[in-house]
Amino acid sequence: MFAFLQDLLQLLVLIVRVLLELTTVLVQSMLPRKLKDISGEIVLITGTGHGIGRELALQYAAWGSTVVCVDIDEKNNMDTVQEAQRLNRGAVHSFSCDVSKREQVLALAKRVKTEVGSVSVLVNNVGIMPTHPLPQQSAEEIQRVFDVNVFSQFWTIQAFLDQMKERRNGHIISLSSIAGVVGLSNLVPYCATKFAVRGMMEALHEELREGPYKDLIRVTTIFPYMTNTGLCKYPKVKFPTILGLLDPKEVAKRIIEAHRSNCLEVTIPSSLMYINNWTRLLPSSCGIMLKDYIDSGVESDLN
Numbered sequence: 456m457f458a459f460l461q462d463l464l465q466l467l468v469l470i471v472r473v474l475l476e477l478t479t480v481l482v483q484s485m486l487p488r489k490l491k492d493i494s495g496e497i498v499l500i501t502g503t504g505h506g507i508g509r510e511l512a513l514q515y516a517a518w519g520s521t522v523v524c525v526d527i528d529e530k531n532n533m534d535t536v537q538e539a540q541r542l543n544r545g546a547v548h549s550f551s552c553d554v555s556k557r558e559q560v561l562a563l564a565k566r567v568k569t570e571v572g573s574v575s576v577l578v579n580n581v582g583i584m585p586t587h588p589l590p591q592q593s594a595e596e597i598q599r600v601f602d603v604n605v606f607s608q609f610w611t612i613q614a615f616l617d618q619m620k621e622r623r624n625g626h627i628i629s630l631s632s633i634a635g636v637v638g639l640s641n642l643v644p645y646c647a648t649k650f651a652v653r654g655m656m657e658a659l660h661e662e663l664r665e666g667p668y669k670d671l672i673r674v675t676t677i678f679p680y681m682t683n684t685g686l687c688k689y690p691k692v693k694f695p696t697i698l699g700l701l702d703p704k705e706v707a708k709r710i711i712e713a714h715r716s717n718c719l720e721v722t723i724p725s726s727l728m729y730i731n732n733w734t735r736l737l738p739s740s741c742g743i744m745l746k747d748y749i750d751s752g753v754e755s756d757l758n
Contacts, residue, residue, distance in 0.1 A: 490715035494519030494545070499567065499574045501554050501611065502581030504531030506684030507630070510707035511578060513538060516545045518711070523567055523574065526581075527553045546571075554581055555602035557610045564614035573618040576714070579608045579629040582648075584686045587755040589643040597644045604648035608655065616672070625672040628714055629656050633680045633722065636731050639752045652676070660719065675713050678722040679706050681753070689754035698751055 498515045502508035504526035516522045516539040524539075526532035529551045539547040548571055552563045567574060582604045585596045608629055619625025634642050635649030656676040663672050681687045683700040692699055706723055713721040722728040734742045 488716050490712070491717070493576070493711070493715060496520045496575045497523065497572050498576040498578065499523040499525060499611075499615065500578040500580055501525045501607065503535045504528040505535075506686070507679070507682060507703045507706050507710075508578075508580040509535045509538075510703045511580060511710060512536075512547070513542070514704075514707050514711055516540075516542050516547050518545070520545045520576070521571065522547045523550060523571055524548065525550050525552050525554065525563065527551065554607035554611060555599075557606075560607070560610040560614045564618070568618060573622050574615045575619060575622055575624055576626045577611055577615045577619075577628065578710075579611055579627070579652075581607060582630065582632075582686070584642070584645045585756075586641045586645075586688060586753045587757045588641060591755075591757060592644055600644045600648055601651075604645070605651045605655070608652060612659065619672050620668060623668070623671050626675065626714060626717075627656075627659070627672070628675045628677065628710065630677045630679065630710075631656075633678050633727060636678050636722065636727070637746070641753050641755050649678075653678075673717050675718055676720045677710050677713060678720070678728065680723060680727060681751070682706050687753050688756045691750070691752050691754055693750040698749065 493515070496515075498520045500508055500511050500515070500522065503512045503524035505528075508524075508526070509531075512522050512524050512535050522539060522545055524532050524536050524547065526535075529549075532549050532551065536547050536549040548567075550563055550567065552559050554560055554563075564574075583600055585592060585600060612627060616625070616627070619627075629652055631652040632645075632649040634646045635651075635653045638646050653676060656674055660674045663669060663674065679701060680698065681690050681692075681700050682703055684703055687700065690700055701723060709721065709723045720728065722731075730745075734745055
């Protein structure tokens with residue numbers, strides 16, 4: 456009986472703590488957010504040759520961060536670096552690396568530490584997106600999309616997390632996708648990689664939260680809607696005024712805001728996370744009805 460009362464008391468304490476946390480979050484949502492200073496941070500971004508990665512490099516440089524641009528495409532990467540350098544704010548560096556190759560990433564980490572310094576912010580942005588039905592996806596395509604979208608993030612986190620631990624300060628930001636929140640046609644391998652990123656980051660957060668680096672090393676997972684970077688070759692949008700393709704500049708701005716706010720998970724636009732969470736409480740048939748109503752995604756690039 457005594458053990459039962461102890462368990463009941465712990466449950467009541469938990470309920471009170473949850474209610475207090477809900478109240479705190481509600482009050483904080485009504486107040487201006489406190490954004491941390493990112494000037495002077497050493498920010499390494501993958502996939503900076505174009506799209507969201509390029510915009511992130513430019514905006515982090517504008518904030519006065521030291522930016523390390525990493526891309527397999529040396530020419531486009533150098534274009535990004537030169538454009539960022541013209542801002543005359545933070546220092547900007549270019550490194551060529553195939554981040555899907557673990558050995559190259561480990562070598563990159565040593566070079567960056569020697570030539571620039573210990574990385575304090577890692578932004579895993581690089582990604583590819585083959586868009587056709589699963590039966591028409593080759594084994595090579597499926598392997599490559601996992602190498603680039605998932606394994607590269609394991610390799611970069613393993614390579615740069617130790618540098619953050621040495622600094623006792625760090626932030627890891629990984630781009631998943633709205634395709635890591637809901638499944639979409641013509642994107643079966645891509646969705647699988649983006650769901651994997653979500654699971655990886657949630658588990659990594661738990662490891663850090665339960666260890667000695669709690670509150671010292673943060674993680675943020677970003678779930679952008681379709682963005683106008685050229686990755687979505689044939690987008691299907693039923694409501695373009697509400698859910699049209701996003702501007703990479705705006706996406707980069709929201710990512711940096713999430714970083715500075717220490718957000719754990721953010722969809723862009725933010726409403727999509729709430730809509731998904733609420734819909735998951737309903738019968739699956741209701742969720743399917745909502746998806747059919749929105750009717751957005753990508754068409755096959757083989758048509």
